[in-house]
Amino acid sequence: MTVSRLIDELDLEVLSLPFPDREIKGGYTGDLLSWVMGRAKADNVWITIMTNINVVAVASLSDVAAVVIAENAEIGAGVIKKAEEQGINILRSKCPTYETAIAVAKLI
Amino acid sequence: MKIKYDLHIHSCLSPCAENDMTPNNIAGMAMLGGIRVAALTDHNSVKNCPAFYDACRKYGIVPIAGMEITTAEEIHVVCLFATLEAAMEFGELVDSRRMKIKNRADIFGQQLIMNAQDEVIGEEEYLLLSASDLDVFTVAKEVFSRGGVAYPAHIEKPTDSIIAMLGDIPKEAGFFAAEVKDLTALDALIEKYPILEGMTIVSDSDSHMLEGLVDDRRELELELLSDDENEIRDAVIRTLRGPSI
Numbered sequence: 001m002t003v004s005r006l007i008d009e010l011d012l013e014v015l016s017l018p019f020p021d022r023e024i025k026g027g028y029t030g031d032l033l034s035w036v037m038g039r040a041k042a043d044n045v046w047i048t049i050m051t052n053i054n055v056v057a058v059a060s061l062s063d064v065a066a067v068v069i070a071e072n073a074e075i076g077a078g079v080i081k082k083a084e085e086q087g088i089n090i091l092r093s094k095c096p097t098y099e100t101a102i103a104v105a106k107l108i
Numbered sequence: 109m110k111i112k113y114d115l116h117i118h119s120c121l122s123p124c125a126e127n128d129m130t131p132n133n134i135a136g137m138a139m140l141g142g143i144r145v146a147a148l149t150d151h152n153s154v155k156n157c158p159a160f161y162d163a164c165r166k167y168g169i170v171p172i173a174g175m176e177i178t179t180a181e182e183i184h185v186v187c188l189f190a191t192l193e194a195a196m197e198f199g200e201l202v203d204s205r206r207m208k209i210k211n212r213a214d215i216f217g218q219q220l221i222m223n224a225q226d227e228v229i230g231e232e233e234y235l236l237l238s239a240s241d242l243d244v245f246t247v248a249k250e251v252f253s254r255g256g257v258a259y260p261a262h263i264e265k266p267t268d269s270i271i272a273m274l275g276d277i278p279k280e281a282g283f284f285a286a287e288v289k290d291l292t293a294l295d296a297l298i299e300k301y302p303i304l305e306g307m308t309i310v311s312d313s314d315s316h317m318l319e320g321l322v323d324d325r326r327e328l329e330l331e332l333l334s335d336d337e338n339e340i341r342d343a344v345i346r347t348l349r350g351p352s353i
Contacts, residue, residue: 032182034239037209052267054237060215086215 001108003066003089006045010103012068012091015075016083022065027104029097033058040064047093047100051075059088066090068104070097110327113344114138115147115172116186116261116287116312117321119160122150123217123236125316130226131156131163137321139167145328145344147172147188151236152206154199155221161192162224170340176261177202178239179247184268186287186312187247189256190345198254207238244270248281257348259285262314263301264293277303284350285310291326308348 004020006012028040029047033054040046042063048055051073059067066089069075075092083090093100117134118125131148138146146169148160157173164171173195174188189195211219211234219232242250244260251258260270260277263286270277277283285308288294298304310328315321330343 032239033237034178034182034207037235037238038207050267057215057237061209061212 003045003091006066006104006107007091009107010093010100012093015069015080015092016088016090018084018087019065019089022089024065024108026108027101028064029101037061045104047097047104049073049097051079053079053082055079056082056086056088059083060086068093068100070095070100109332110329111144111340112142113145113310113326113328114141114143114313114315114321115145115174115188115310115344116149116176116314117146118150118176118314118316119148119156120218120220120222121153121156121232121236122316123211123213123219124151125217126318127218127220128318129316131159131222131224132166132226133318134160134321135163135167135169135171137318138164138169141321143169145170145172145340147174147186149174149176149186149188151176152178152202152238152240153219153232153236154195155230155232157192157195157199159222159224159226163226165337170337172341172344174256175199175202177242177247178237178268179244180239180241181244181273182239182268183244183270183273184261185244185247185258185270186261187251187256187258188345188348189251189254190342191255194254194256198250198256201250202240202242205240205242206234207240209235209238211235244274245278245281248283252282252349255345257285257345259283259287259310259348261287262289264288264290264297271301276301277307279303284308285348287312289314308350310348
Protein backbone atom coordinates (compact mmCIF):
# COMPACT_ATOMS: atom_id res chain seq x y z
CA MET A 1 0.00 0.00 0.00
CA THR A 2 1.22 3.47 -0.80
CA VAL A 3 1.56 6.37 1.60
CA SER A 4 -1.08 8.38 -0.26
CA ARG A 5 -3.60 5.56 0.14
CA LEU A 6 -2.83 5.38 3.85
CA ILE A 7 -3.59 9.10 4.09
CA ASP A 8 -7.00 8.60 2.45
CA GLU A 9 -7.95 5.52 4.42
CA LEU A 10 -6.97 6.91 7.83
CA ASP A 11 -7.92 10.50 7.07
CA LEU A 12 -4.46 11.72 8.04
CA GLU A 13 -3.32 15.31 8.00
CA VAL A 14 -0.46 15.86 5.56
CA LEU A 15 2.46 17.81 7.03
CA SER A 16 5.19 16.85 4.57
CA LEU A 17 4.73 14.62 1.55
CA PRO A 18 7.68 14.53 -0.82
CA PHE A 19 7.11 10.84 -1.70
CA PRO A 20 3.36 10.05 -1.82
CA ASP A 21 3.87 6.87 -3.86
CA ARG A 22 6.23 5.15 -1.44
CA GLU A 23 5.20 1.59 -0.59
CA ILE A 24 4.58 0.76 3.06
CA LYS A 25 5.79 -2.54 4.46
CA GLY A 26 4.98 -3.08 8.11
CA GLY A 27 5.03 -0.65 10.95
CA TYR A 28 6.78 0.34 14.15
CA THR A 29 5.60 2.30 17.18
CA GLY A 30 7.82 3.98 19.76
CA ASP A 31 8.83 7.32 21.21
CA LEU A 32 12.35 6.75 22.48
CA LEU A 33 14.42 7.75 19.47
CA SER A 34 17.39 5.55 20.33
CA TRP A 35 15.10 2.59 20.54
CA VAL A 36 13.45 3.35 17.20
CA MET A 37 16.81 3.95 15.52
CA GLY A 38 17.95 0.40 16.09
CA ARG A 39 14.61 -1.30 15.42
CA ALA A 40 12.38 0.40 12.86
CA LYS A 41 12.92 -1.13 9.44
CA ALA A 42 13.07 0.39 5.98
CA ASP A 43 9.61 1.03 4.47
CA ASN A 44 7.87 0.80 7.86
CA VAL A 45 5.31 3.37 8.87
CA TRP A 46 6.53 4.75 12.19
CA ILE A 47 3.87 5.91 14.65
CA THR A 48 5.02 8.19 17.45
CA ILE A 49 4.04 11.11 19.67
CA MET A 50 7.62 12.43 19.58
CA THR A 51 7.93 15.60 17.49
CA ASN A 52 11.48 16.66 18.24
CA ILE A 53 13.68 17.69 15.28
CA ASN A 54 15.60 14.43 15.69
CA VAL A 55 12.51 12.55 14.48
CA VAL A 56 13.49 13.58 10.97
CA ALA A 57 17.03 12.34 11.41
CA VAL A 58 15.87 9.02 12.84
CA ALA A 59 13.32 8.62 10.02
CA SER A 60 16.10 9.23 7.46
CA LEU A 61 18.44 6.81 9.16
CA SER A 62 15.82 4.07 9.41
CA ASP A 63 14.52 4.88 5.92
CA VAL A 64 10.89 4.59 7.03
CA ALA A 65 8.19 5.16 4.41
CA ALA A 66 6.34 7.68 6.59
CA VAL A 67 6.12 9.05 10.10
CA VAL A 68 2.65 9.30 11.61
CA ILE A 69 2.41 11.72 14.53
CA ALA A 70 -0.33 10.37 16.81
CA GLU A 71 -2.75 12.24 19.11
CA ASN A 72 -2.49 15.41 17.07
CA ALA A 73 0.79 16.19 18.87
CA GLU A 74 2.17 19.66 18.30
CA ILE A 75 5.02 19.79 15.80
CA GLY A 76 7.18 22.80 15.02
CA ALA A 77 7.35 24.42 11.57
CA GLY A 78 11.13 23.91 11.62
CA VAL A 79 10.69 20.15 11.91
CA ILE A 80 8.30 20.03 8.95
CA LYS A 81 10.64 22.16 6.85
CA LYS A 82 13.52 19.84 7.70
CA ALA A 83 11.38 16.83 6.72
CA GLU A 84 10.62 18.35 3.34
CA GLU A 85 14.32 19.05 2.76
CA GLN A 86 15.30 15.51 3.74
CA GLY A 87 12.52 13.83 1.77
CA ILE A 88 10.60 12.47 4.77
CA ASN A 89 6.84 11.97 4.67
CA ILE A 90 5.22 13.25 7.87
CA LEU A 91 1.51 12.75 8.56
CA ARG A 92 -0.63 13.37 11.60
CA SER A 93 -3.50 11.47 13.19
CA LYS A 94 -6.04 12.55 15.79
CA CYS A 95 -6.04 9.02 17.23
CA PRO A 96 -3.71 7.68 19.90
CA THR A 97 -0.81 5.42 18.91
CA TYR A 98 -2.70 2.22 19.74
CA GLU A 99 -5.73 2.98 17.57
CA THR A 100 -3.55 4.30 14.77
CA ALA A 101 -1.45 1.13 14.78
CA ILE A 102 -4.55 -1.06 14.67
CA ALA A 103 -5.90 0.93 11.72
CA VAL A 104 -2.60 0.57 9.87
CA ALA A 105 -2.45 -3.14 10.62
CA LYS A 106 -5.92 -3.68 9.13
CA LEU A 107 -4.80 -2.09 5.88
CA ILE A 108 -1.48 -3.80 5.25
CA MET B 109 33.93 34.47 45.71
CA LYS B 110 31.75 34.71 42.62
CA ILE B 111 33.01 33.18 39.42
CA LYS B 112 31.55 33.16 35.92
CA TYR B 113 30.94 29.70 34.55
CA ASP B 114 29.63 27.75 31.61
CA LEU B 115 29.44 24.07 32.41
CA HIS B 116 27.59 22.74 29.39
CA ILE B 117 29.32 23.29 26.05
CA HIS B 118 29.47 21.09 22.96
CA SER B 119 32.47 20.75 20.67
CA CYS B 120 32.72 19.54 17.08
CA LEU B 121 32.61 15.99 18.45
CA SER B 122 28.88 16.37 19.03
CA PRO B 123 27.23 15.72 15.66
CA CYS B 124 24.75 18.56 16.17
CA ALA B 125 27.47 21.12 16.97
CA GLU B 126 29.20 23.27 14.38
CA ASN B 127 32.62 22.14 13.20
CA ASP B 128 34.18 25.45 14.26
CA MET B 129 33.48 24.50 17.89
CA THR B 130 37.11 23.49 18.21
CA PRO B 131 38.82 23.25 21.61
CA ASN B 132 40.79 26.46 21.01
CA ASN B 133 37.83 28.41 19.62
CA ILE B 134 35.71 27.49 22.61
CA ALA B 135 38.45 28.42 25.08
CA GLY B 136 39.14 31.69 23.26
CA MET B 137 35.48 32.67 23.19
CA ALA B 138 35.09 31.73 26.84
CA MET B 139 38.00 34.02 27.69
CA LEU B 140 36.42 36.89 25.74
CA GLY B 141 33.18 36.32 27.63
CA GLY B 142 34.99 36.60 30.95
CA ILE B 143 34.31 33.00 31.90
CA ARG B 144 36.56 31.56 34.61
CA VAL B 145 35.44 27.92 34.52
CA ALA B 146 34.29 26.07 31.41
CA ALA B 147 33.23 22.44 31.01
CA LEU B 148 33.20 20.46 27.79
CA THR B 149 30.15 18.21 27.72
CA ASP B 150 29.76 16.49 24.38
CA HIS B 151 26.96 14.01 23.87
CA ASN B 152 28.03 10.64 25.31
CA SER B 153 31.75 11.13 24.72
CA VAL B 154 34.74 12.69 26.44
CA LYS B 155 37.16 12.27 23.55
CA ASN B 156 37.79 16.00 23.02
CA CYS B 157 38.40 16.65 26.71
CA PRO B 158 42.21 16.17 26.60
CA ALA B 159 42.52 18.81 23.86
CA PHE B 160 40.05 21.04 25.69
CA TYR B 161 42.17 20.89 28.85
CA ASP B 162 45.24 22.09 26.95
CA ALA B 163 43.34 24.79 25.05
CA CYS B 164 41.76 26.20 28.23
CA ARG B 165 45.10 26.43 29.95
CA LYS B 166 46.44 28.49 27.04
CA TYR B 167 43.64 31.01 27.58
CA GLY B 168 43.65 31.05 31.38
CA ILE B 169 40.35 29.20 31.72
CA VAL B 170 39.83 26.50 34.34
CA PRO B 171 38.79 23.42 32.34
CA ILE B 172 36.41 20.74 33.50
CA ALA B 173 36.14 17.46 31.61
CA GLY B 174 32.58 16.28 31.27
CA MET B 175 29.87 14.68 29.19
CA GLU B 176 26.19 15.18 28.51
CA ILE B 177 25.04 11.62 28.78
CA THR B 178 21.81 10.25 27.31
CA THR B 179 20.40 7.83 29.87
CA ALA B 180 18.37 4.75 28.97
CA GLU B 181 15.23 6.85 29.54
CA GLU B 182 16.63 9.44 27.06
CA ILE B 183 17.20 11.95 29.81
CA HIS B 184 20.13 14.29 29.26
CA VAL B 185 22.37 14.58 32.31
CA VAL B 186 25.44 16.80 32.65
CA CYS B 187 28.36 14.89 34.20
CA LEU B 188 31.46 16.76 35.42
CA PHE B 189 34.68 15.31 36.78
CA ALA B 190 37.41 16.56 39.08
CA THR B 191 40.14 15.07 36.90
CA LEU B 192 40.64 14.33 33.23
CA GLU B 193 41.48 10.74 34.15
CA ALA B 194 38.15 10.20 35.94
CA ALA B 195 36.32 11.61 32.93
CA MET B 196 38.19 9.36 30.49
CA GLU B 197 37.42 6.34 32.64
CA PHE B 198 33.73 7.23 32.71
CA GLY B 199 33.92 7.72 28.93
CA GLU B 200 35.10 4.13 28.55
CA LEU B 201 32.19 2.89 30.63
CA VAL B 202 29.68 4.80 28.51
CA ASP B 203 31.36 3.62 25.30
CA SER B 204 30.83 0.04 26.37
CA ARG B 205 27.16 0.67 27.26
CA ARG B 206 26.07 2.77 24.29
CA MET B 207 23.97 1.59 21.37
CA LYS B 208 26.35 1.10 18.46
CA ILE B 209 24.69 2.64 15.44
CA LYS B 210 27.02 3.97 12.74
CA ASN B 211 26.87 7.73 12.36
CA ARG B 212 25.73 9.13 9.06
CA ALA B 213 27.44 12.49 8.84
CA ASP B 214 25.17 13.55 5.98
CA ILE B 215 22.17 13.32 8.31
CA PHE B 216 23.50 14.01 11.79
CA GLY B 217 26.79 15.86 11.17
CA GLN B 218 30.44 14.97 11.65
CA GLN B 219 31.88 13.82 14.99
CA LEU B 220 35.42 15.20 14.98
CA ILE B 221 38.09 14.35 17.52
CA MET B 222 40.81 17.00 17.79
CA ASN B 223 44.19 17.55 19.38
CA ALA B 224 45.29 20.63 21.29
CA GLN B 225 46.22 22.35 18.01
CA ASP B 226 42.66 21.98 16.66
CA GLU B 227 43.82 19.35 14.15
CA VAL B 228 41.44 16.51 13.39
CA ILE B 229 42.98 13.32 14.76
CA GLY B 230 39.98 11.08 14.32
CA GLU B 231 36.30 10.74 13.83
CA GLU B 232 33.89 8.93 16.15
CA GLU B 233 32.39 6.13 14.08
CA TYR B 234 29.22 5.48 16.10
CA LEU B 235 26.43 7.98 16.47
CA LEU B 236 26.79 9.89 19.73
CA LEU B 237 23.13 10.84 19.94
CA SER B 238 21.94 7.34 20.72
CA ALA B 239 21.29 6.41 24.33
CA SER B 240 23.31 4.27 26.68
CA ASP B 241 21.64 1.49 28.63
CA LEU B 242 22.53 3.19 31.92
CA ASP B 243 19.43 4.50 33.66
CA VAL B 244 19.43 7.89 35.36
CA PHE B 245 19.93 6.43 38.84
CA THR B 246 22.92 4.36 37.71
CA VAL B 247 24.44 7.37 35.93
CA ALA B 248 24.20 9.46 39.10
CA LYS B 249 25.74 6.66 41.16
CA GLU B 250 28.58 6.07 38.69
CA VAL B 251 29.46 9.76 38.46
CA PHE B 252 29.23 10.52 42.18
CA SER B 253 31.30 7.44 43.07
CA ARG B 254 34.03 8.70 40.72
CA GLY B 255 34.22 11.96 42.66
CA GLY B 256 32.33 13.91 40.02
CA VAL B 257 28.95 15.57 39.90
CA ALA B 258 25.90 14.82 37.79
CA TYR B 259 22.87 17.04 37.35
CA PRO B 260 19.85 16.88 35.04
CA ALA B 261 20.17 19.13 31.98
CA HIS B 262 17.64 21.73 30.75
CA ILE B 263 14.94 20.35 33.02
CA GLU B 264 12.15 22.45 31.51
CA LYS B 265 12.64 21.20 27.95
CA PRO B 266 9.69 19.22 26.55
CA THR B 267 12.05 16.52 25.26
CA ASP B 268 15.30 15.02 26.56
CA SER B 269 14.73 16.31 30.10
CA ILE B 270 14.20 14.48 33.38
CA ILE B 271 10.82 16.15 33.89
CA ALA B 272 9.65 15.29 30.36
CA MET B 273 10.58 11.64 30.75
CA LEU B 274 9.90 10.96 34.46
CA GLY B 275 7.45 13.70 35.38
CA ASP B 276 9.60 15.06 38.23
CA ILE B 277 13.11 14.90 39.66
CA PRO B 278 13.16 11.74 41.77
CA LYS B 279 14.78 12.35 45.14
CA GLU B 280 16.34 8.87 45.04
CA ALA B 281 18.68 9.88 42.21
CA GLY B 282 20.56 12.09 44.68
CA PHE B 283 20.86 15.17 42.50
CA PHE B 284 21.67 18.37 44.38
CA ALA B 285 21.86 20.64 41.35
CA ALA B 286 19.67 21.09 38.28
CA GLU B 287 20.15 23.02 35.06
CA VAL B 288 17.46 25.43 33.95
CA LYS B 289 17.80 27.00 30.54
CA ASP B 290 15.42 29.90 30.96
CA LEU B 291 15.80 31.37 34.44
CA THR B 292 12.67 33.50 34.06
CA ALA B 293 10.74 30.22 34.26
CA LEU B 294 12.38 29.24 37.56
CA ASP B 295 9.69 30.47 39.97
CA ALA B 296 6.96 28.63 38.11
CA LEU B 297 9.13 25.49 38.00
CA ILE B 298 9.80 25.58 41.75
CA GLU B 299 6.09 25.91 42.41
CA LYS B 300 5.34 22.90 40.26
CA TYR B 301 8.32 20.81 41.35
CA PRO B 302 9.04 21.64 45.02
CA ILE B 303 12.18 19.47 45.08
CA LEU B 304 13.93 22.30 43.20
CA GLU B 305 13.62 24.60 46.21
CA GLY B 306 16.54 23.03 48.01
CA MET B 307 18.68 22.51 44.91
CA THR B 308 21.43 24.62 43.39
CA ILE B 309 20.22 25.92 40.05
CA VAL B 310 22.72 26.37 37.27
CA SER B 311 22.09 27.86 33.86
CA ASP B 312 24.57 26.98 31.16
CA SER B 313 24.74 28.00 27.52
CA ASP B 314 24.44 24.45 26.08
CA SER B 315 26.25 26.01 23.13
CA HIS B 316 26.48 24.17 19.85
CA MET B 317 27.92 27.16 17.96
CA LEU B 318 30.40 29.89 18.79
CA GLU B 319 27.75 32.62 18.77
CA GLY B 320 26.02 30.88 21.65
CA LEU B 321 29.04 31.41 23.86
CA VAL B 322 29.04 35.19 24.12
CA ASP B 323 25.84 35.98 26.01
CA ASP B 324 25.75 36.69 29.74
CA ARG B 325 26.90 33.92 31.99
CA ARG B 326 25.63 33.17 35.44
CA GLU B 327 27.87 33.37 38.42
CA LEU B 328 28.42 30.72 41.03
CA GLU B 329 29.26 31.55 44.64
CA LEU B 330 32.26 29.45 45.63
CA GLU B 331 34.13 29.07 48.86
CA LEU B 332 37.72 28.99 47.66
CA LEU B 333 40.74 28.03 49.69
CA SER B 334 43.08 29.36 46.98
CA ASP B 335 43.07 30.68 43.42
CA ASP B 336 44.66 27.48 42.14
CA GLU B 337 43.10 25.78 39.07
CA ASN B 338 42.51 22.51 40.89
CA GLU B 339 40.94 24.27 43.84
CA ILE B 340 38.53 26.22 41.62
CA ARG B 341 37.51 23.03 39.81
CA ASP B 342 37.12 21.13 43.08
CA ALA B 343 35.06 23.96 44.54
CA VAL B 344 32.66 23.90 41.57
CA ILE B 345 32.19 20.17 41.97
CA ARG B 346 31.90 20.40 45.78
CA THR B 347 29.26 23.10 45.46
CA LEU B 348 27.18 21.19 42.92
CA ARG B 349 27.44 17.84 44.71
CA GLY B 350 25.92 19.45 47.79
CA PRO B 351 26.33 18.72 51.45
CA SER B 352 24.33 15.49 51.59
CA ILE B 353 26.69 13.33 49.58
